[in-house]
Amino acid sequence: xxxxxxxxxxxxxxxxxxxxxxxxxxxxxxxxxxxxxxxxxxxxxxxxxxxxxxxxxxxxxxxxxxxxxxxxxxxxxxxxxxxxxxxxxxxxxxxxxxxxxxxxxxxxxxxxxxxxxxxxxxxxxxxxxxxxxxxxxxxxxxxxxxxxxxxxxxxxxxxxxxxxxxxxxxxxxxxxxxxxxxxxxxxxxxxxxxxxxxxxxxxxxxxxxxxxxxxxxxxxxxxxxxxxxxxxxxxxxxxxxxxxxxxxxxxxxxxxxx
Amino acid sequence: xxxxxxxxxxxxxxxxxxxxxxxxxxxxxxxxxxxxxxxxxxxxxxxxxxxxxxxxxxxxxxxxxxxxxxxxxxxxxxxxxxxxxxxxxxxxxxxxxxxxxxxxxxxxxxxxxxxxxxxxxxxxxxxxxxxxxxxxxxxxxxxxxxxxxxxxxxxxxxxxxxxxxxxxxxxxxxxxxxxxxxxxxxxxxxxxxxxxxxxxxxxxxxxxxxxxxxxxxxxxxxxxxxxxxxxxxxxxxxxxxxxxxxxxxxxxxxxxxxxxxxxxxxxxxxxxxxxxxxxxxxxxxxxxxxxxxx
Amino acid sequence: xxxxxxxxxxxxxxxxxxxxxxxxxxxxxxxxxxxxxxxxxxxxxxxxxxxxxxxxxxxxxxxxxxxxxxxxxxxxxxxxxxxxxxxxxxxxxxxxxxxxxxxxxxxxxxxxxxxxxxxxxxxxxxxxxxxxxxxxxxxxxxxxxxxxxxxxxxxxxxxxxxxxxxxxxxxxxxxxxxxxxxxxxxxxxxxxxxxxxxxxxxxxxxxxxxxxxxxxxxxxxxxxxxxxxxxxxxx
Numbered sequence: 001x002x003x004x005x006x007x008x009x010x011x012x013x014x015x016x017x018x019x020x021x022x023x024x025x026x027x028x029x030x031x032x033x034x035x036x037x038x039x040x041x042x043x044x045x046x047x048x049x050x051x052x053x054x055x056x057x058x059x060x061x062x063x064x065x066x067x068x069x070x071x072x073x074x075x076x077x078x079x080x081x082x083x084x085x086x087x088x089x090x091x092x093x094x095x096x097x098x099x100x101x102x103x104x105x106x107x108x109x110x111x112x113x114x115x116x117x118x119x120x121x122x123x124x125x126x127x128x129x130x131x132x133x134x135x136x137x138x139x140x141x142x143x144x145x146x147x148x149x150x151x152x153x154x155x156x157x158x159x160x161x162x163x164x165x166x167x168x169x170x171x172x173x174x175x176x177x178x179x180x181x182x183x184x185x186x187x188x189x190x191x192x193x194x195x196x197x198x199x200x201x202x203x204x205x206x207x208x209x210x211x212x213x214x215x216x217x218x219x220x221x222x223x224x225x226x227x228x229x230x231x232x233x234x235x236x237x238x239x240x241x242x243x244x245x246x247x248x249x250x251x252x253x254x255x256x257x258x
Numbered sequence: 259x260x261x262x263x264x265x266x267x268x269x270x271x272x273x274x275x276x277x278x279x280x281x282x283x284x285x286x287x288x289x290x291x292x293x294x295x296x297x298x299x300x301x302x303x304x305x306x307x308x309x310x311x312x313x314x315x316x317x318x319x320x321x322x323x324x325x326x327x328x329x330x331x332x333x334x335x336x337x338x339x340x341x342x343x344x345x346x347x348x349x350x351x352x353x354x355x356x357x358x359x360x361x362x363x364x365x366x367x368x369x370x371x372x373x374x375x376x377x378x379x380x381x382x383x384x385x386x387x388x389x390x391x392x393x394x395x396x397x398x399x400x401x402x403x404x405x406x407x408x409x410x411x412x413x414x415x416x417x418x419x420x421x422x423x424x425x426x427x428x429x430x431x432x433x434x435x436x437x438x439x440x441x442x443x444x445x446x447x448x449x450x451x452x453x454x455x456x457x458x459x460x461x462x463x464x465x466x467x468x469x470x471x472x473x474x475x476x477x478x479x480x481x482x483x484x485x486x487x488x489x490x491x492x493x494x495x496x497x498x499x500x501x502x503x504x505x506x507x508x509x510x511x512x513x514x515x516x517x518x519x520x521x522x523x524x525x526x527x528x529x530x531x532x533x534x535x536x537x538x539x540x541x542x543x544x545x546x547x548x549x550x551x552x
Numbered sequence: 553x554x555x556x557x558x559x560x561x562x563x564x565x566x567x568x569x570x571x572x573x574x575x576x577x578x579x580x581x582x583x584x585x586x587x588x589x590x591x592x593x594x595x596x597x598x599x600x601x602x603x604x605x606x607x608x609x610x611x612x613x614x615x616x617x618x619x620x621x622x623x624x625x626x627x628x629x630x631x632x633x634x635x636x637x638x639x640x641x642x643x644x645x646x647x648x649x650x651x652x653x654x655x656x657x658x659x660x661x662x663x664x665x666x667x668x669x670x671x672x673x674x675x676x677x678x679x680x681x682x683x684x685x686x687x688x689x690x691x692x693x694x695x696x697x698x699x700x701x702x703x704x705x706x707x708x709x710x711x712x713x714x715x716x717x718x719x720x721x722x723x724x725x726x727x728x729x730x731x732x733x734x735x736x737x738x739x740x741x742x743x744x745x746x747x748x749x750x751x752x753x754x755x756x757x758x759x760x761x762x763x764x765x766x767x768x769x770x771x772x773x774x775x776x777x778x779x780x781x782x783x784x785x786x787x
Contacts, residue, residue, distance in 0.1 A: 030637055033637065080403075080407065081407045084407060084409065088411075103394060103415070105394075106394065106415060106419060107419060107422055107423075109418070109422055110415045110418045110419050110422065113415070113418055114411055114412070114415050115411070117411040117412075117414040117415060117418065118409065118410075118411025118412075119411070122414070122486075122487055122488050123487060123488045123489050124418060124421055124487040124488075124489050124490050125489050127418065128418075128422070145422075146422050146423065188658040188659070189658070189659065191658070192657065192658050192659045192660065195657070199672075217657065220636065220637075220640055221636045221637075234614070234636055235611055235612075235636040235639055235640070236636075237611075237612050238611060238612055238613070238614055238636075241607065241612040241613060242566075242607075242612065242613040242614050244567070244614065245569070246569030246570070246573075249568070249569050249570055250569075250570060253570060
C-alpha cells in the first residue's frame, strides 16, 4: 500500500428533487482496498456508486481520484473526454446485469479486446492472444472466443464482463451487485474468482451488495447505508461481528444460517 | 429555354432558401472533413433509397452551365441513373453527359469512376446510412459523442469480428475510412476497391443522406485512410481476369450472367470507361469471340 | 524484555437494539500486558468474556473505551481507535490469530489457505507453498487432503488447517482461541510444541485454553477475566 489514497470522497450528496438519493458521504479509498457498500434496496447505495463512478452528477460534494501520474484530480472538473478515457482504461464497472456491460452481438474475444482497441492496439494477433488469456483467467474455455455472449450462461456472461473490464489493468473497479441474479453455486465460483483477481492484481474495488456474505468474503471495509445515509462503517469483520447500529444488527441477524 | 417550360418549378426543383440551407451545410461539411452535418432534408419527388440526399446536394450546387453525369453502380444506363438524369434535365435544363471527363458534377450511387477525377469536378455520393458506428452502437446520442471525443475503438471491433469470423477483413463495401486523421467516415456503399481513389483526390467529394438528414464532405487533397490492423492490412479486391469486353485490368468488374447454363463474364462496372476503351480499339476475349462469330 | 501488547482500561458492552436496546456489559477496566516470549492465558468460567476480549484485541469487536497498544513495526498503534487500514496492516505484519473455527473459502485448496498469510506478505508462491506443506505435514494432516478445499473436512482437520495458517508467519503477537479444542492427543502435543517454539522465538502469545493439561504446559501466567467482569463487581 502506498501512502496516498486513490479516491477521496467528501460530503457527496445526491437529491432527486426533494427526495434524498444519498447524503453527506465521505471516505478515502486506498490502493488495494476493497470497500463494500451494503444496505437494502432503496438505501442509496447504487446512487452513491453512480456518483462515485461519474455516471451520475452529485448535487454537492467532491470526488477526487489519484491519476497514474500521482496527481489528485477532481472528477467533476474533468472534461467528459478525460472521464470517459479514465472509465475505459484505469477504471472498470461491473454491472449486475451482464447485458448492460457487454456487447451481446459481438464475440467474446471482441468484447474483451474492445478496450485494447480503444486505447490504440492495432495488432489483431496480439489482441486475440490477450483476449484468449483473459478468457482463461476467468475460466471460460478459449474455444468459446468467437461465440457471442448471447450463447453464454449467466455466470459465464458475468465472468466475461469481468475480463472485459480488467484487460486494461485498471486500478479501480466498481461493482454493482456482481453476484445478483446468479445461482448460489455459480455465485460461489464467481466470488472466489473475484477474490483471487482482486488479490493478484492488487485492485481497489467498491462493491455494492445487499449480500453480507459477499461483503465478508471480498471486502476489507464496509459501509452500511440506510435512507441515503451511511449509518455505520468500519473493518468488515468488525461491522459483521460487532454491529453497533440497530439497523446493522437487524441486517446481520437476518442472515439465514445453513 | 422558354419560361413556360419552367413555370411549375424553381431552377433545380428546390426553392432558393432550401438551397441556401443545404449550401451552408455543405460549406460546414467541407470545413470539417468527414464530419456529419445535420440538415433539414426535404421531401423529394422520389422515394427514400433512390438517392434523395444526393439529389438535394446536386440541386443545391448545380448551376446552369454545369454538365451532369449520373451513375448507378458505375453504369449510366440503369434505372436510377436514367431517372435522376432526366429529373435534372427537366427541372434545371442542364447539359448531361455519360463521359466522366466532360462532367462537372457526377452524382453516384456505389462507385467512383475509374478515370481519375480532376480539379473542378465534384462527386456527389448518395448515402443510405451515414453513421459508420451504428453497426455496433445504435444510440445516435452515443455515436455523436464518440465522434466528438474521437472514440473509435468500436470501428476496430467490427473489423476484428470480420477477421475472427472469416480469417480476413471481409467487409468489401462501405469500408470505414479515417478522414484527415480525425473523423471516421462511411464512404457509402462503394466497393472498398474505390477507397484509395478518395485519398488526395483532386475533386471535391460530397455525401448526402436524405432519409438520415446528414451531409458530409471530403475536400480536394484530403487524406483518406482505410482502417485496418497491422497484421491484417487494408487490401482492395483483385480480379484474376481482365474485362471481357475491353480487356481492362486493375478496374472493378461486375459479373454478368450470360445464359442459364452457368455462362458468365466479368465486365467493367464503369460503363463509360469500358466504352471509351472499346472505341479506342481495346478488346477483351469475349469481344474477340463476338467479332469472330460475326 | 519488550512488551508488544498492552491492554489498559478497556471496557466493552453490547447494546442489543433488537431486544429493546438493553445494554449488556461484558468487561470493564481490563488491564494486562503480554511480554515477548511469554504466553498469557485468559482464565475464568465460560461466558465471562474471554473470547470477546480476544476479538477486541484482534479488532473484530469494537471497544467502548480504553487502549489496546500494539508494537507494530517499531511504533505503537492503539487498535481501539485505529482506522481499518491500520488494523489490516497490523494483522498482516504483527498480529496473528488462530480462531476456533475455520472460515472456509469455496474452492481454495487447504495448502493455499495455509500459505495465504505468507503470500499476502510478499513471499514467493512456491516458497510459501513449501512452508505450508511442511506445516501440514507436521500437524499430521493426510497428504491427500492438501489439495482439497477444507469445507468438507472434519472439525479436527479444519482446526489443523487453521493452526497451520496461524502459525506459518513470524508475527510478533499471536492470539489463540482454543486451538486444541478438537484435536487428539498426538496433535495436541504438536501444538504445545509449536507454542513453545514461538515463545522461544520471542513471540508474545495470548490464548484461551480450556484443556487444563495444555494450559499447564504452555501458560506462563493466567489472567483471570472474571476480575474484569461486571458480574463480579456487581456481586
